[in-house]
Amino acid sequence: MAILEVRDLKKSFGGLEVFAGVNISIEKDQIYGIIGTNGAGKTTLFNIICGVLRADQGSVLFNGEDISKKPTHKIAELGIGRCFQTVMPFKSMTPLENVRVARATAGKKNKEREKFSIDEIMEITNLTDKMHIKTQELSLPDKKNVEIARALACNPEIILFDEVSCGLSGEEIYSRMELMKKLSKMGITVVVVEHIMLFIKEICDQVSVLHSGKVICSGTPQEVARDAGVIEAYLGGKSNENIGS
Amino acid sequence: MEYTGLIQTILGGVGVGSVYALLGLAFALVFGKLKICSYMHGDLAILAAYLGYFIFTSIGLDPFLSLIVLIPIFFFIGYYIQVIFMKPFMSMEIWQGRYQAQIMVTWGLGMCIMAIEFIIWSGTYRMISVPYRNATLNFSNLTVPVVHLLSLGALLLIYLVLSLVLQKTDLGISFRACSVDRITAMLTGINYQKICAISFGISSAIAVVAGTFYALTHQITPAVGLELTFKGWVAVIIGGMGSLGGVILAGLLVGLVESLTSFFWIPALKEAVLFVGLLLLLIFRPGGLFKAK
Amino acid sequence: MNLKKWVVSGVIAFILYMLFLRLTDAGFIANFIAYISLFVIAGQGWNLLGGYIGEISFGHAVFFGIGAYTVGLPVGYKLDINLLLLVLLGALMAGIFALIISYPLLRVQGFPFLVGTYGLGVVIRSIVVVTPALFATRGIFISTYSKNFTYPLIIGFAIAVVIFVQWLVNQDLGLRFKAVRDVPTAARMIGINIYKTKASAFVIGAMLTGLAGGLFALYGGFVNPSACFGDNTSIFILLGPYIGGIGSVLGALFGSTIVIILQEVARSVITVNGGHYLMVGALLVVVMMLSKEGIYPGIVKLVKKIKNAYQKRQGE
Ligand SMILES: Nc1ncnc2c1ncn2[C@@H]1O[C@H](COP(=O)(O)OP(=O)(O)OP(=O)(O)O)[C@@H](O)[C@H]1O
Ligand SMILES: [Mg+2]
Numbered sequence: 073m074a075i076l077e078v079r080d081l082k083k084s085f086g087g088l089e090v091f092a093g094v095n096i097s098i099e100k101d102q103i104y105g106i107i108g109t110n111g112a113g114k115t116t117l118f119n120i121i122c123g124v125l126r127a128d129q130g131s132v133l134f135n136g137e138d139i140s141k142k143p144t145h146k147i148a149e150l151g152i153g154r155c156f157q158t159v160m161p162f163k164s165m166t167p168l169e170n171v172r173v174a175r176a177t178a179g180k181k182n183k184e185r186e187k188f189s190i191d192e193i194m195e196i197t198n199l200t201d202k203m204h205i206k207t208q209e210l211s212l213p214d215k216k217n218v219e220i221a222r223a224l225a226c227n228p229e230i231i232l233f234d235e236v237s238c239g240l241s242g243e244e245i246y247s248r249m250e251l252m253k254k255l256s257k258m259g260i261t262v263v264v265v266e267h268i269m270l271f272i273k274e275i276c277d278q279v280s281v282l283h284s285g286k287v288i289c290s291g292t293p294q295e296v297a298r299d300a301g302v303i304e305a306y307l308g309g310k311s312n313e314n315i316g317s
Numbered sequence: 318m319e320y321t322g323l324i325q326t327i328l329g330g331v332g333v334g335s336v337y338a339l340l341g342l343a344f345a346l347v348f349g350k351l352k353i354c355s356y357m358h359g360d361l362a363i364l365a366a367y368l369g370y371f372i373f374t375s376i377g378l379d380p381f382l383s384l385i386v387l388i389p390i391f392f393f394i395g396y397y398i399q400v401i402f403m404k405p406f407m408s409m410e411i412w413q414g415r416y417q418a419q420i421m422v423t424w425g426l427g428m429c430i431m432a433i434e435f436i437i438w439s440g441t442y443r444m445i446s447v448p449y450r451n452a453t454l455n456f457s458n459l460t461v462p463v464v465h466l467l468s469l470g471a472l473l474l475i476y477l478v479l480s481l482v483l484q485k486t487d488l489g490i491s492f493r494a495c496s497v498d499r500i501t502a503m504l505t506g507i508n509y510q511k512i513c514a515i516s517f518g519i520s521s522a523i524a525v526v527a528g529t530f531y532a533l534t535h536q537i538t539p540a541v542g543l544e545l546t547f548k549g550w551v552a553v554i555i556g557g558m559g560s561l562g563g564v565i566l567a568g569l570l571v572g573l574v575e576s577l578t579s580f581f582w583i584p585a586l587k588e589a590v591l592f593v594g595l596l597l598l599l600i601f602r603p604g605g606l607f608k609a610k
Numbered sequence: 611m612n613l614k615k616w617v618v619s620g621v622i623a624f625i626l627y628m629l630f631l632r633l634t635d636a637g638f639i640a641n642f643i644a645y646i647s648l649f650v651i652a653g654q655g656w657n658l659l660g661g662y663i664g665e666i667s668f669g670h671a672v673f674f675g676i677g678a679y680t681v682g683l684p685v686g687y688k689l690d691i692n693l694l695l696l697v698l699l700g701a702l703m704a705g706i707f708a709l710i711i712s713y714p715l716l717r718v719q720g721f722p723f724l725v726g727t728y729g730l731g732v733v734i735r736s737i738v739v740v741t742p743a744l745f746a747t748r749g750i751f752i753s754t755y756s757k758n759f760t761y762p763l764i765i766g767f768a769i770a771v772v773i774f775v776q777w778l779v780n781q782d783l784g785l786r787f788k789a790v791r792d793v794p795t796a797a798r799m800i801g802i803n804i805y806k807t808k809a810s811a812f813v814i815g816a817m818l819t820g821l822a823g824g825l826f827a828l829y830g831g832f833v834n835p836s837a838c839f840g841d842n843t844s845i846f847i848l849l850g851p852y853i854g855g856i857g858s859v860l861g862a863l864f865g866s867t868i869v870i871i872l873q874e875v876a877r878s879v880i881t882v883n884g885g886h887y888l889m890v891g892a893l894l895v896v897v898m899m900l901s902k903e904g905i906y907p908g909i910v911k912l913v914k915k916i917k918n919a920y921q922k923r924q925g926e
Contacts, residue, residue, distance in 0.1 A: 122799060144798035153799075160796040162789045164857075173789050176782035178801030219796075226800050354721055405899065414856075414902070416720055417666055421852060422898045428891030435884035539884060543841070550725045589736035592729030599726055600714040 073136060075100045075261050076121070076152075076230055081130035083116060090116050092285035093130070098230070098278070103252060103262045105272040105293070108282035109305065114265040115157050117282070118232050122154055123147045135229075149181045153228030157235045157265075161207045161218040168194070168203040170218050174225035182227035187258050190225065196251060197221040213244050220251070230261040237268055249275050273297070281305065321458055326580040327573065332465025332534060334572020335472040339527035340549030341556060341564040342475065343520035349558060350496030351513055353403065354419040357427035359546030361521055362528030364430050365391060366537045367438055369529050370445050380445055380529050387529075388522045395521025399514040402426065407499075407513060427542060434539035442536035450533060468530040475523060476565055492516065551595055557605030566607055616776050620769040627765050636757040644761040644829060646870045647768035648822050653850035653866040654775045654859070655818030658811045660848060661857030662779060662787035665719060665808070669727035670847045672734045673704040673816040675838035677823025679744070680704075682833035686750040693754065697824035704820025705813045712809045728844075735839040749834025752827055760828050767825060771818055776859045778814070787811050791857075819847065846870065849890065853897050855906030864906050869893075 074097040081094040090113040098104045108114050119125040121132055123144040132140040139147050148154075162170050171190055179186070194200045197217040202210060207218050216236055223231050233252070237245045245268070252262050252275055266272050272279055273293040281289045281296060283305040289296050296302055340358055347353040365387050369380040402422050409415035444450075453460040483489035494502040495512050503509045531537065531545065552571050556563035571591060578587040598606060631640050656670050680700030684691050715726050738744045754760060778784045786807045789797040794804055827833050837843070846869060854865015872893060876886035901908025 124795060124798070143803075144795075145801050145803045148799050148801035156796065160793040162792040162796065164788055164792055165785065169785050169788075173782060173785035173802075174800040177786065181801060222796075222800060402895065402899065406902070409902075414664065417664070417856075418898060418902050420666065420721065420724070422895055425891040425894030425898065428887045428894065430891075432880075432885050432888035432891060435887070436880065436882050440883045547725060547728050550721065551729070554722050554725060583740055585740050586736050589733040592726075592733045595729050596711075596714045596726060596733075599718050599722065603717050603722075 073100075074098055074133075075135060076263070077133040078117070078121070079131045079133065081117075081120065081132075082128045083113075083120065083125070084128060089285050091127075091130075094282070094285070094287055096280050096287060096290075098261060098263060100261055101256055101259060102277045103256045103264065103275050105276035105279040106263065106265050106282060107267070107269075107272060107279060107296075112282040113285070114282060115234055118154060118234055118265070121147075121232065122152060145178075148178045148226060151178075151182055151185065151227070151229035153178075153223035153226045153231040155216070155219045155223050155231070155233050155236055157238070159212065159215045159219055161215050161222065163206070163208040165207060166204050167199045167207055167210070167214075167218045167221060170207060170222045171225040174222045178226035178228075182229075185227045185229065187227070187260070188224060193221050193224050196254070197224070198247075213240055216240070224255075228260065230263065231255065233262065233264045235265055235267065237266060237271055245271065269297070323580065324459055326576045328459075328461055328465060330573035330576030331569055332462065332468055332572070333575065334569035335465075335468040336527050336531045336534070336545075336568075337548045337552050337571045338472050338565045338568025339468075339475065339523055339530070340545055341552030341568045342472075342479070342561060343523040343527070344549050344553050345556065345558075345561055345564045346479065346520045346523070347513075347516050348553065349560065350492060351516055352415070353399075353407075353513060353517065354416045355423045355517070355520070356420050356543075356546050356550075357398075357423040357430065358520065358524040358527075359544065359549060360427035360430040360542035361391065361394070361524040362531060362545055363537060363539060363542040364434065365525040365528035366445075366532035367434055367443070367539075369532055370438075370443050370537065373445050373447070379447060380533065384525065384529055387525050391525045392518040392522045394518075396514045396518035398423075398426065398521070399517035400510070403513070403517070404510060407510065427546065431539045431542050434542075438539070440538055440540070442538050444536045445532050447533065462534075464530065464533045468534075471526055471530065472565065475526065476561060479519075479561065488512075488515065548591075551591065554595065555598060555606045557607050560607065563605065563607030567605075570606075612780075613773070613777055616773045620773050624762075624766060624769055628762060631758065631761060636761060640761060641757070642874070644764045646867050647764045648826050648829060649846055649850055649870050650768050650863055650866045651764075651771045651825070652819045652822035652847045653854075653862050654771050655815040655820075655822065656847050657851040657857070657859070657862040658775065658778075658787070658815035658818070659808075661851055661862065662784065662791060663808050663811045664791040664857075665716075666724050666852075667727040667844075667848065668724050669729070669731035669844055670816075670819050671839050671841070671843035672727075672731050673708060673819040674823035674826065674843055674847065675734065675738070675833075675835075676704045676707055677701060677820030677825075678827040678833045678838040679738075679823075680820075681824045681827035682750040682752055683744070685752045686745055693752075693828060697821065697828065700824035700827075701817045701821040704823070705817035708813045708816030709809065712812045716805060716808050716812065728841075731839065731841065731844055735835055738835045738839055747835060749832060749837075752831050752833070754828045754831045760825075764825050764829060767821065771821070772859060772863055775818075779859065783807075783810065788857075846873065849894065853894060853904055855904035855908075858904075858906055861904050861906030865904065868905070 076098040078094060078096040081091045083091040106114055116125065120127050123142055127140060131138050134150055134152065139150065171193055175190060194203055197220050199217055199221055202214060207215060236248055249271060252264065256262050276293050279291065279293050279296045280287045281302050288301045288305060289299045340362060343358050344355060347355060368387060369383050372378045372383040373380055403419060406415055406418045409418065449463055452463045454463060483492060491507045491512055494507055495509055499509055548571055552564050552568035555570065556567035574591050574594060575587040578590040627643065634640050652670065652674055656667060660666050677700035680703050681693060681696040684696060711730060715723060718726065739747055786802055789802060790804055790807050798804060823838060850866030850869045851862035853869060855861020869890065872889055873886055876889035880886055880888065897905055
């Protein structure tokens with residue numbers, strides 16, 4: 073059974089229709105990629121899954137349970153963790169406190185699912201030597217690390233990463249990829265939104281492409297990369313091959 | 318007769334309400350669009366009232382005539398308060414505590430104004446005893462105080478002028494641009510700080526009018542300033558946070574609630590009833606009674 | 611280990627005060643320190659909401675007054691109940707009232723909240739003033755303990771409250787307060803129920819403020835609406851933490867002390883009724899202009915800067 077399923081999702085902001093019936097089904101222990109051009113609605117999709125925004129129509133099923141009416145904090149308690157596109161660590165606290173407070177709330181509810189101790193979380197997010205500095209004073213990559221650490225501390229079943237590689241160096245991106253692979257091996261389902269195709273190709277098992285309110289293509293990264301519709305969406309109008317022939 | 322008494326009360330309520338509405342207008346102007354939160358306009362209004370009182374008692378000039386002098390003076394006071402005291406907080410975002418900082422600074426200034434009034438005029442209740450203070454117009458068996466009619470008129474006039482300025486003039490257009498997005502407005506060459514300062518000046522000038530009418534219908538004492546500030550804000554909240562028309566209706570409503578409570582119940586409870594109403598409003602319609610849009 | 615330091619300093623402070631009390635025979639300064647301590651307690655309560663959640667309340671006098679009247683009313687009705695018990699009961703009553711009133715108030719944020727709390731203060735004061743059963747404006751005299759008992763009691767409570775708040779804000783609950791203040795969206799995403807968290811800060815803070823009110827009744831031996839439910843009380847409760855450093859325990863302690871001292875000094879210099887507001891208002895403006903976070907964080911920052919500059923020079 074799919075762990076997370078989005079069914080027939082519709083959402084408009086005023087006159088702007090972001091989703092016109094989106095269906096996505098994410099299997100357990102997968103690394104699932106979601107791509108789309110700027111403004112395709114990837115962040116909005118995450119917001120709807122987390123209950124930050126409400127869909128106009130359609131449902132979100134988590135382990136078969138409809139969560140589309142639940143408040144955000146209940147959804148977090150069920151086991152959905154999230155990292156934001158614009159970083160939002162708790163700035164007045166240290167990384168350690170960021171992790172502690174997550175452990176004490178959603179993390180406590182999901183204790184049976186605990187995979188890492190606080191020390192281990194600090195370790196795998198490279199924060200061990202910075203854990204007593206106020207997050208406000210950390211660099212952007214470290215702030216992103218704090219968010220990942222915080223999300224892990226909630227003991228989630230599934231984590232949503234919204235462009236975590238944005239603004240990072242090659243090496244840092246690589247370590248993120250390793251981390252995601254590791255998480256998925258440990259039984260945490262990972263959903264990534266990324267703009268870097270290499271990233272997607274390297275780690276994802278399944279990919280969906282969002283474009284003008286629909287999922288225009290779904291499949292393995294290789295299949296998606298070959299799909300004519302996707303090429304058209306990304307390159308705009310006609311692809312180069314069509315012009316050549 | 319009971320019936321005319323009620324009508325009289327309602328008219329009185331509308332009269333006082335227009336003072337609250339004027340203050341609410343002053344707040345809504347800078348808050349709704351520019352996200353400037355002021356807690357000193359009540360004190361500015363009372364300061365203006367005292368100055369009007371001072372001018373009246375010393376050289377006998379009518380408060381309405383002294384408005385001609387006071388309005389420009391208070392415009393500049395407001396302008397420079399914005400420039401000197403508020404500027405450092407204008408680049409803060411809301412989550413950084415922008416409002417808190419603004420509230421505290423303006424409130425501190427308001428407290429200084431109030432203290433100075435205490436020092437100069439002491440806490441004794443004063444009133445401007447102009448000859449027309451108790452003048453009334455009689456319609457059959459209804460007597461309408463002239464001052465109330467004037468304040469209602471002033472309220473509508475100021476509202477019309479403000480709306481026109483906001484819709485038609487360059488100032489209004491830059492003002493609305495700043496309200497949409499500060500950064501973009503600045504990038505298109507609008508002097509954001511200056512617009513803020515001018516708006517604060519205008520709102521201070523409105524406070525002068527409010528203060529003058531308050532002094533003509535009530536006795537004044539320095540501590541009333543904070544009370545007026547809060548009544549003005551209540552009007553803003555009920556009126557739906559910044560829509561000018563809503564604020565006017567809400568201000569009149571606040572005045573009505575107060576006078577009706579005094580009429581039907583105990584005058585000492587008029588504010589209690591008002592704020593109980595506000596708390597109920599927060600439960601059922603947190604967005605205000607006359608929501609914008 | 612940090613907490614240990616606080617406890618030790620608290621005990622030392624208490625012993626020093628006791629010595630001082632003996633030496634000066636409960637004189638003016640010992641009295642004044644007790645008075646300041648009342649506002650320190652109330653201010654710590656305010657700070658839980660104002661500083662750690664970020665919602666400014668203009669109406670904490672309500673809780674102060676509930677505490678004071680819980681002590682005063684039974685005395686007024688000639689019931690023979692232990693006063694200390696009543697003080698604790700007052701704190702509880704304030705907490706219960708906060709729990710009820712948090713329902714409408716916490717539905718809004720920012721300045722509607724501020725206006726709402728101010729309104730709450732007005733409502734409660736008006737009700738007390740017009741209700742003969744609550745002794746209206748006459749107030750109630752309380753034959754209280756001797757100064758040699760009340761003063762140490764107040765100081766003891768003040769020290770305990772400061773330590774308690776310092777402890778609380780480093781507990782999980784305290785971290786949750788800060789999380790809600792920093793980024794509400796992210797706080798929800800880790801499973802925090804924003805309303806509950808805010809309400810707990812509100813209720814615990816109200817209990818502390820209520821405690822201060824009850825102690826105030828013992829301290830002054832008199833309660834009346836203007837002293838207990840007055841706007842001035844709300845203002846001085848909130849000014850201390852705000853000027854001292856919003857959201858820091860030491861800052862609130864520091865600020866409450868400064869504000870009360872300054873107010874009293876100003877009162878004796880500017881004898882006009884209400885003139886002391888000049889000093890307080892000017893202080894507020896100056897502090898806000900110099901350091902947005904208040905005196906204490908401002909000083910901490912300054913010291914850090916000087917230290918850095920010094921180290922740089924040493925390095926060269
Ligand atoms: N709260 C909102 N109100 C109105 N419009 C919104 C809102 N949130 C998002 N939008 C619009 O919805 C569309 C989708 O936004 P979204 O942020 O989900 O895109 P995205 O795929 O995450 O893009 P990016 O790659 O830039 O992050 C955009 O056109 C955006 O302007
Ligand atoms: Mg996005």
